[in-house]
Amino acid sequence: MKIAFHAPLKSPDHPVPSGDRQMARMLIEALCLAGHEIVIASDLRTFSRDASEAAFAALCSEAEREIVRLRELWRREGPPEAWFCYHPYYKAPDLLGPRLSAEFSIPYITAESSYSYRRNTGAWRLAQDEVAAGARQAAVNICFTHRDREGLQEATPSARYAMLAPFIDVSPFRELRRTKVDECRLFAVAMMRSGDKMDSYRMLARALTLVVDLPWRLTVVGDGPARAEVHEIFTGLPAERLEWRGEVEPQAIPGILADGDLYVWPGCGEAYGLSYLEAEAAGMPVVAQRTAGVPEVVRDEETGLLTPAGDVEAFAAAIRRLLSDEALRVQFGGRARHFVFEERSLPAAAARLGEILSEFVGMGR
Template identity: 60%
Template sequence: MRIAFYAPLKSPNHPVVSGDRQMARMLVKALEYAGHSVELASELRFYLRQPEPKSFDALKIEAADEAARLTKLWHRDGKPDLWFTYHPYYKAPDLIGPELASAFAVPYVTAEASYSRRRNAGLWADSQALVARAIEQAALNICFTQRDRQGLTDAIPDATFGMLSPFIDTAAFREMPSRGCPTRLVTVAMMRPGDKVESYRMLAQALGSIGHLPWTMSVIGDGPARDEVEAQFAGLPADRIEWLGAIEPAAVPDVLYSGGIYVWPGYGEAYGVAYLEAQAAGLPVVAQDIAGVPEVVRDGQTGFLTPPGDVAAFASAMERLLASTDERTIMAAEARRFVLEERSLGGAAARLAELLRKIPVS
């Protein structure tokens, strides 16, 4: 099929690294791997940081212009067989695809759409109504987590849903180099206010209680809250923490391979691509049993998931893996097997092909 792909929150070509951009790229790869021809329908970023009517109106005008451009293009060059929108939600609704898909009788598909009733107030209620209409219209809404599917099903019960587990391109992890330092902790996370800072704060507190153990840590990440993040770790020995800043995605596997355990509390994580990458590199994970994290980490098998907000439990889980070579080794092997065998690009492509085959295409 010829597929028009659109990610209103962040284009696959966006210059800023993030999990959203990475998954958008992975979906394009998976669709191509499955034999489809994928074209980026639009680079327009429809993102409302705050519920401001003027910004909303301005973005709607831009979206209308994009729809007009694509209408002319499709009349000239032919319409696609399917429209595929990644991650529409209340701050980033799709104001291009549903209208075009309806006008040209093209099946409309979403992936990782989300809906939260607690956002139904003021302008957010208006933007969520747009998301809801798109989900209702869709021939298929692909969910990455049971949590998201349940939220959508509760709000829009008559919509059509399918499941696709979060995945990564495992090509960079197929070759296993010599094992890194088993007591080296690794974290990969942007430094943004909100959930990211909260996770860094919890991590710093937990590390403070296991100072008697011989751990060191590598941190990959940067962002506007870097000073605030580093301040949380000020009470820890500076020579134990290596601040690597933002690095190229291609360099991340080498850092993961240099470590022994991946640690990240995971407040607000939709699921966390970084957890999958860490496990592919053979790192057991310590995270919280929170948000979408259980979709990508198997508690007691590929790592430990601790109760939300329990700093002592998080520290205890890190201590357990640092102290037990046998358990760490067993979990490392299972983590690597889990991702390479069950969460690979090839597996995702096969699942996507299975899901899309069920959609009638004119």
């Protein structure tokens, strides 16, 4: 089937890497693997950092022009057989798909749509209304976490839902070679920006000061506008304990993670966190908080340890436990790798997407 794919937050072709762009690209790969032809319908980005009725009106005008373009294109060349929207939410609603799907009588599908009543303030409500209307119209809303499904279902109980677990392409992790060293190597991969990422960096730095008596070395992969502030946060730790790798190409991540022993990232506000799955695929156990969507990708006491949200001492104690028990680290790391390869791989996601589209849209191979 020919599917028009749209990601209103960030197009798969956007030049700036992020987890959102990565997941959009992997969804396209999974859909292709499931036997469908994918066309990126539009690069229109409807992201708004701040609530503003004027900004929303401007986006709607831009969307109207894009609808006119796509309508003319489809009338000439024929419409797709479905519209697939990835990650519509209050800061980036889909202003194209619902209109065009209704006009051309094709199924509308969402993936990782999210809705929260606490965002129904000011101009955000305008975008939230678009998200809710899209969810009600959708042939199916594909949810990656139970948290997202519960929030969306509360707003649109009559809509149709299916679950798809977060996944990654495991092929780059199959043939990894580790370099053995004496000290325990800790890893964290994250952009350096304000908000939840900065909160996680602060929590990690505070926790590591509580385990400085043990031998370890932390490698941080990532960069961003808050780089100077992040570096400042870690000045209380010995400089020789820290390695700053900066931004690296996505294809380099598996090789970098291959030398890790323990992945330590609090995950404040994480939707789920693809970096956790990548660390697990590399055979690393994870220490994170039991918050937001993190439990969807890390299994407590199986592939890592999850601690109460905001509890720095508990987070540090979990790091200490795994730093002090190499056998447990190896056991958790083996389970983590098996978990991702068997349950969270691209082929597994493709099979699940095939089932969902067959059931809700009637799209077989």
